[in-house]
């Protein structure tokens with residue numbers, strides 16, 4: 001335990017007629033925890049917490065969330081302030097190194113990102129091996145893992161190598177993302193350019209071609225940059241926990257980040273923004289107003305959920321969804337962007353927010369309900385949505401990895417289980433089996 005935790009009065013646990021004293025602690029925002037690290041050795045019991053919904057697996061100083069109050073802060077700064085005033089590169093520095101950079105630090109960091117954006121030429125051959133139509137998340141996971149072979153790590157990471165690897169990953173993830181898109185549409189790869197800043201560079205690599213200049217639209221650049229900020233960290237979510245789990249084995253950082261990318265891919269996590277659009281397209285194609293889909297989402301037997309609704313932690317509203325809705329109306333109402341899916345989304349939200357099923361379960365729109373619409377308006381194809389999420393989440397994953405490896409001690413993640421399979425039985429010869 002660090003000295004940031006305040007020791008409280010111990011809790012008393014009565015179990016099998018015996019009394020045990022368990023230390024309790026309070027974090028800097030008043031969150032309280034019972035320390036059960038010695039529970040099994042003292043009592044023979046483990047805790048049962050399906051999906052870890054009630055388990056604090058680490059101490060962390062990166063992101064603070066209060067799901068009941070709809071609070072999200074990176075290193076103490078409210079997400080609303082960062083979204084309004086900051087840019088993704090500055091937020092990345094904040095998450096990674098704990099403080100907002102001064103002008104000199106920001107310039108140095110941005111320059112390093114720019115200089116690190118080109119990937120080893122030989123990596124390009126890999127892109128030729130993927131079949132047409134490969135999901136870009138599959139390509140991204142493979143390519144990030146393969147970087148470990150092009151940029152091998154020393155056994156002991158010195159400070160400069162670590163800073164460089166972090167910059168490589170934050171920068172190169174967008175190069176790989178754009179290359180995989182270009183490959184999927186059969187166009188030549190567009191290299192990163194010193195002319196552009198982080199987000200503009202990515203959009204240029206995605207959309208320009210030798211025969212087509214791409215004019216950066218400042219509203220689109222701003223909206224995508226804001227999306228990246230809103231996705232940059234979210235404390236111990238599924239992909240970040242995967243990063244910490246893989247990192248706790250002291251695997252190399254490329255493998256560790258690949259674990260995060262794999263976890264992010266699922267439709268209940270980062271894949272949800274793609275699923276939201278599929279759902280809206282389906283409703284649009286069927287011509288209904290969404291009532292029928294909502295009825296199906298309420299029916300457990302249908303296997304459907306209202307995608308973009310609900311959150312493990314936010315039980316009143318998702319502050320990221322509010323920021324996005326507020327700041328991005330400008331983009332969605334721009335002349336020329338007339339997306340029929342936007343009206344369907346607004347109608348679905350209106351119906352669901354008045355429906356007792358969603359109200360009683362505290363299900364509200366999450367960030368992904370709106371993010372897909374913004375990405376569509378920016379011309380990003382649906383199968384790239386989760387990749388954009390991964391670009392945004394990269395500094396968060398790396399901040400958690402750094403926090404873990406620089407912590408007092410790295411304990412390998414190894415939960416227990418309650419075994420419910422067959423009890424002891426003995427091997428039978430195949431002739432005796434029924």
Ligand code: ACO
Nearest residue numbers: 268269270272297305306307308309310311312361366368
């Ligand atoms: N549509 C319909 N019903 C839902 C939904 C939904 N989107 N979400 C939860 N419920 C219902 C569940 O069926 C359950 O009902 P019950 O109590 O009658 O059994 C109840 O609400 C609680 O659901 P859980 O799955 O226990 O909630 P949990 O906190 O574990 O799950 C999750 C959160 C996975 C995000 C869930 O709400 C969901 O699947 N939402 C849709 C997918 C989505 O939008 N994911 C993006 C998350 S945000 C992000 O990753 C950035």
